[in-house]
Amino acid sequence: AQKVTQAQTEISVVEKEDVTLDCVYETRDTTYYLFWYKQPPSGELVFLIRRNSFDEQNEISGRYSWNFQKSTSSFNFTITASQVVDSAVYFCALSEPFTNTDKLIFGTGTRLQVFP
């Protein structure tokens, strides 16, 4: 069965600290996509990144970076020099293309609090 585990329920940091959010997934398929979403207090889930199972290159976007390692089934997310505006719940998700669905399987989320 497909599963996404985010073991960190809540993380608190002080502004400008670096923080890494962990994500471990399980799937029997060889072709899949992984996602990260951000949910601010307003409730909307904001898409951050998609990575397919064939591309293990790390990605950096401004202060955000993602480390995908198939060998450990992990897709971790790092925020460098965190800011108060980064405070939100972050979800890692798994989908399986080529199965005629866009269904996402979400982890339980990590609540990040960044204090000034």
Next chain:
Amino acid sequence: KAGVTQTPRYLIKTRGQQVTLSCSPISGHRSVSWYQQTPGQGLQFLFEYFSETQRNKGNFPGRFSGRQFSNSRSEMNVSTLELGDSALYLCASSSGQGGEPQHFGDGTRLSIL
């Protein structure tokens, strides 16, 4: 480009009633998915519609149903409401090609008294 629009934003109902939630996807998106978010169960997939057909369904009772119209707008209906149905209901749209990012609305917060 307008985002995903969900109406209403808030809803209060009592047990036994039924409710209909609406979702307008991003223009051009043909897939609409619904998720239920609760503190205890997290984000759970309800169902997905593509070109007016349900093509995937989560593990929810038959009281939860949905439909999609020819303009891709979607509605979900919950009948015989229970206290446990109190949740944030999120709608997401995508191109429907498989593996494409889903774009979410602000959600409808449903409270059952």
